[in-house]
Amino acid sequence: MSLATLDLPAPREGLLRRLSDILVRRARLLTLLLLVPPLLWLGLVYLGSLFVFLGQSIFSIDEFSGTIVREPTTATLLELFRPANFDIVLRTVGIASAVTLLCAVIAFPIAYYAARYAGPKVKAAFYLAVMMPLWSSYLVKVYGWKLLLAREGAIGWLAGKLGLGGALEAWLALPLVGGPSLSVSYTGMVLTFTYLWLPFMILPVQAALERVPPHLIEAAGDLGAAPGLVFRTVILPLAMPGVVAGGIFTFSLTLGDYIVPQIIGTSALVLGQAVYTLQGTAGNIPLAAAFSLVPILVMAVFLTLAKRTGAFDAL
Amino acid sequence: MHVHAAPIATPAVRFAGVVRHFGTVRAVDGVDLSIAPGEFFAMLGPSGSGKTTCLRLIAGFEQPDAGHIEIFGETVEGLPPYRRAVNTVFQDYALFPHLSVGENVAYGLRVRGIGRTDRDRMARDALAMVKLAGMEARRPAQLSGGQRQRVALARALVVRPKVLLLDEPLGALDLKLREEMQSELKGLQRALGLTFVFVTHDQSEALSMADRVAVFNEGRIVQVGPPEEVYERPATRFVARFVGSANVLEASQAQALGGPARPSSLRPEKIALLAPGAPAPEGASLIEARVTEVSYQGPVRRVSVLSADGLALTAAIPAAAAGVMAGASVRLAVPAGAVRAMEGEE
Amino acid sequence: MTRAPLSLKIAAIGGLAFLHIPLLFILLYCFTTEEKSYAFPPPGFTLKWFGVVWGRADIWAAVGLSLKVASIATVLALILGTLAAGALARARFFGREPISLLFVLPIALPGIVTGIALRQAFGLMEIPFSLWTIVLGHATFCIVVVYNNAVARLRRLSPSLIEASMDLGADAFQTFRLVILPNIGTALLAGGMLAFALSFDEVIVTTFTAGQQSTLPIWMLSELIRPRQRPVTNVVAVLVILVTFLPILAAYYLTRHGEAVAGSGK
Numbered sequence: 001m002s003l004a005t006l007d008l009p010a011p012r013e014g015l016l017r018r019l020s021d022i023l024v025r026r027a028r029l030l031t032l033l034l035l036v037p038p039l040l041w042l043g044l045v046y047l048g049s050l051f052v053f054l055g056q057s058i059f060s061i062d063e064f065s066g067t068i069v070r071e072p073t074t075a076t077l078l079e080l081f082r083p084a085n086f087d088i089v090l091r092t093v094g095i096a097s098a099v100t101l102l103c104a105v106i107a108f109p110i111a112y113y114a115a116r117y118a119g120p121k122v123k124a125a126f127y128l129a130v131m132m133p134l135w136s137s138y139l140v141k142v143y144g145w146k147l148l149l150a151r152e153g154a155i156g157w158l159a160g161k162l163g164l165g166g167a168l169e170a171w172l173a174l175p176l177v178g179g180p181s182l183s184v185s186y187t188g189m190v191l192t193f194t195y196l197w198l199p200f201m202i203l204p205v206q207a208a209l210e211r212v213p214p215h216l217i218e219a220a221g222d223l224g225a226a227p228g229l230v231f232r233t234v235i236l237p238l239a240m241p242g243v244v245a246g247g248i249f250t251f252s253l254t255l256g257d258y259i260v261p262q263i264i265g266t267s268a269l270v271l272g273q274a275v276y277t278l279q280g281t282a283g284n285i286p287l288a289a290a291f292s293l294v295p296i297l298v299m300a301v302f303l304t305l306a307k308r309t310g311a312f313d314a315l
Numbered sequence: 316m317h318v319h320a321a322p323i324a325t326p327a328v329r330f331a332g333v334v335r336h337f338g339t340v341r342a343v344d345g346v347d348l349s350i351a352p353g354e355f356f357a358m359l360g361p362s363g364s365g366k367t368t369c370l371r372l373i374a375g376f377e378q379p380d381a382g383h384i385e386i387f388g389e390t391v392e393g394l395p396p397y398r399r400a401v402n403t404v405f406q407d408y409a410l411f412p413h414l415s416v417g418e419n420v421a422y423g424l425r426v427r428g429i430g431r432t433d434r435d436r437m438a439r440d441a442l443a444m445v446k447l448a449g450m451e452a453r454r455p456a457q458l459s460g461g462q463r464q465r466v467a468l469a470r471a472l473v474v475r476p477k478v479l480l481l482d483e484p485l486g487a488l489d490l491k492l493r494e495e496m497q498s499e500l501k502g503l504q505r506a507l508g509l510t511f512v513f514v515t516h517d518q519s520e521a522l523s524m525a526d527r528v529a530v531f532n533e534g535r536i537v538q539v540g541p542p543e544e545v546y547e548r549p550a551t552r553f554v555a556r557f558v559g560s561a562n563v564l565e566a567s568q569a570q571a572l573g574g575p576a577r578p579s580s581l582r583p584e585k586i587a588l589l590a591p592g593a594p595a596p597e598g599a600s601l602i603e604a605r606v607t608e609v610s611y612q613g614p615v616r617r618v619s620v621l622s623a624d625g626l627a628l629t630a631a632i633p634a635a636a637a638g639v640m641a642g643a644s645v646r647l648a649v650p651a652g653a654v655r656a657m658e659g660e661e
Numbered sequence: 662m663t664r665a666p667l668s669l670k671i672a673a674i675g676g677l678a679f680l681h682i683p684l685l686f687i688l689l690y691c692f693t694t695e696e697k698s699y700a701f702p703p704p705g706f707t708l709k710w711f712g713v714v715w716g717r718a719d720i721w722a723a724v725g726l727s728l729k730v731a732s733i734a735t736v737l738a739l740i741l742g743t744l745a746a747g748a749l750a751r752a753r754f755f756g757r758e759p760i761s762l763l764f765v766l767p768i769a770l771p772g773i774v775t776g777i778a779l780r781q782a783f784g785l786m787e788i789p790f791s792l793w794t795i796v797l798g799h800a801t802f803c804i805v806v807v808y809n810n811a812v813a814r815l816r817r818l819s820p821s822l823i824e825a826s827m828d829l830g831a832d833a834f835q836t837f838r839l840v841i842l843p844n845i846g847t848a849l850l851a852g853g854m855l856a857f858a859l860s861f862d863e864v865i866v867t868t869f870t871a872g873q874q875s876t877l878p879i880w881m882l883s884e885l886i887r888p889r890q891r892p893v894t895n896v897v898a899v900l901v902i903l904v905t906f907l908p909i910l911a912a913y914y915l916t917r918h919g920e921a922v923a924g925s926g927k
């Protein structure tokens with residue numbers, strides 16, 4: 001065998017190879033070099049703009065000239081607690097909670113079926129069926145509900161055909177959830193939000209359920225627990241981190257949205273709309289910044305609580 | 316430390332006071348080492364003993380925090396792996412999943428700028444050498460564990476390293492295949508006249524394949540020498556127990572059995588079980604003892620005994636010698652010279 | 662495997678139907694003869710709206726702008742996201758956690774906050790609205806999609822492959838080209854397609870960074886708020902579904918082995 005006796009040609013020496021010598025020896029330098037472009041982009045462009053904008057919440061606006069007074073004050077932040085403004089916050093959090101709850105209720109059977117009963121083929125089909133709406137156009141989806149919810153639209157027609165027209169009218173006549181038609185009511189808004197964010201709930205709940213070892217459920221059954229009891233004492237607690245993880249999405253996405261309420265919903269503002277109007281027509285950037293802090297803070301609290309339930313493992 | 320016949324000429328690999336730590340863990344804690352050209356050298360030790368880190372230091376995947384490393388006289392500290400005339404067969408083989416077997420073997424030739432026809436021919440030859448002729452077009456995923464191992468071997472050898480490093484190369488193979496590969500590796504090493512440095516935690520593998528064995532413990536080499544020497548004259552308690560099994564005796568116990576007045580080792584198979592009434596062999600020490608446990612292990616039976624003066628010993632006797640049972644009184648003979656001082660122990 | 666209870670089956674299928682029926686209605690209304698309301702059932706069916714869309718210059722201008730923005734944003738996101746993934750996939754260093762949080766932030770914070778912040782910054786630095794202001798906003802939240810996909814794949818890549826490559830004589834750049842890139846290629850492609858779909862569809866941040874320009878979603882938004890020929894919007898909506906559907910489906914098939922397509926909000 002002649003393998004060891006012959007010498008191979010040496011690889012070509014070049015600038016790149018010498019540069020490689022330095023990078024291989026100094027892994028930290030390589031990490032740093034890789035990080036510089038994305039960090040410049042996000043750190044400077046994004047984070048910079050964010051701080052400049054949110055920082056203005058400590059300024060106030062001059063009532064007469066409408067210009068920004070660049071002196072630190074807590075007045076703007078305290079304005080959030082004025083009844084009219086605080087109502088906006090409460091209303092938005094209320095809607096977000098309702099959406100999250102509804103998402104969890106609809107998502108659970110889908111996730112549970114996919115995790116426990118579906119074979120590989122069905123599971124792939126389920127996955128695609130959830131991913132497609134997740135990634136389809138946001139506006140298209142909102143538009144779909146505008147079609148369905150319109151007074152003359154399909155839901156009204158169906159209710160009429162099924163003889164439920166009266167029930168629909170009665171529901172719309174209720175305070176709070178009702179309105180002149182489904183497309184200008186909280187009911188319509190919550191339905192649309194639920195529809196938009198449902199996939200974000202299904203995926204983590206399914207991930208959490210798939211982590212429940214089947215033998216655990218069987219063991220509970222063997223020990224004589226009734227199916228309902230197994231569900232309540234074994235499956236539900238183990239699925240909770242998934243629900244919380246999904247809630248992170250459904251909650252935060254609802255808090256920040258301003259387009260759905262603009263197209264489907266009542267004239268009462270939600271957070272996103274308030275920010276939009278304040279920075280636009282009202283020109284009150286400091287208050288807009290203060291309002292923007294609300295969803296960020298609410299989510300920070302939510303995330304801290306979520307971390308304790310182990311929700312991040314289900315993401 | 317017991318150093319056997321210092322290699323002449325330039326060592327293939329030389330370590331002087333090499334230290335490598337990860338955080339506060341000193342993975343390699345002052346290792347001196349000299350591997351002769353053409354030697355089949357085994358680094359043996361339990362996991363976390365520093366043997367793999369030493370291999371990675373030779374390959375260049377790790378750099379020493381202190382000390383000095385030479386490969387054929389060339390200082391290699393700071394040299395990246397691709398500038399070292401050593402190649403590695405990885406524990407998980409590390410075959411490139413996106414390349415065919417032929418392309419895997421030709422990889423090292425490709426990055427050296429060797430043309431397609433030449434490298435294809437060389438890759439074919441290398442695959443033939445490891446008995447995988449005609450497998451060029453396969454994907455690594457289509458191969459068995461043993462075949463992958465051969466591809467990894469061909470891929471490393473085709474670039475003609477001066478030293479071949481093997482990281483637990485047989486660890487993932489089943490017993491039959493492992494024995495087959497052992498003799499094949501050994502044959503390949505002899506035929507090529509290459510220096511092989513071989514990491515393993517399996518003492519029988521190290522003993523059967525290597526010209527010399529370095530036993531590692533806690534980041535240090537505790538003994539280096541030919542397999543017979545490491546086995547017959549373990550230098551420390553650790554070596555005595557890790558390489559094979561041994562009765563470890565304190566100085567006074569050793570002396571009582573005719574050994575030196577030093578901490579010593581006594582291999583179980585040296586102890587003979589005397590038939591009732593049979594005379595003791597010339598020069599042997601005699602022990603009256605009670606059997607506490609017998610376990611059958613195929614070729615041998617392991618007999619644990621407790622002597623009249625409280626010494627617990629294990630003897631390995633031919634399995635055919637039946638009739639020894641727990642609770643029986645026996646007479647054991649320890650031949651002269653079987654109790655050996657451990658030179659690394661005080 | 663035991664069989665699912667009927668009630669569970671019905672609830673699961675009902676839930677999936679809930680996810681898809683609104684999209685079917687959009688398709689249905691493409692063909693309605695009624696253009697002033699969303700009357701159901703449609704009084705009649707016609708194909709004329711497809712012709713109308715074909716002739717509308719404003720729509721095609723919006724499509725063109727959206728395609729341009731999405732392409733540039735995707736390329737930027739691919740470069741920056743891959744670099745970030747390369748730096749963070751395995752390295753352990755102080756400040757790693759906050760940095761990975763930073764990459765996720767643009768998608769975690771409400772789009773409106775990102776949008777206003779960027780608009781304020783443009784105003785402050787007197788940057789006029791252009792194609793590039795839109796691209797800047799989109800690339801910011803597209804990075805994370807590429808990053809997520811690339812990081813997931815890089816973490817599955819055995820580190821000994823990289824060592825083996827260098828052991829065999831390849832320097833860092835050869836190793837990247839010959840080993841790393843081929844092994845993360847499909848993940849990058851998938852990430853790029855998702856980034857494209859995300860950008861093509863984005864409306865919230867775009868409202869603030871587009872000025873007077875009209876991307877396709879911006880065009881749709883104005884039609885939703887002040888509807889003119891309603892079925893025209895439907896035809897465009899179906900077009901948008903198709904343009905985003907195909908890359909997402911492709912991304913799914915590229916990454917289905919072992920890793921989920923990195924889901925993310927808007």
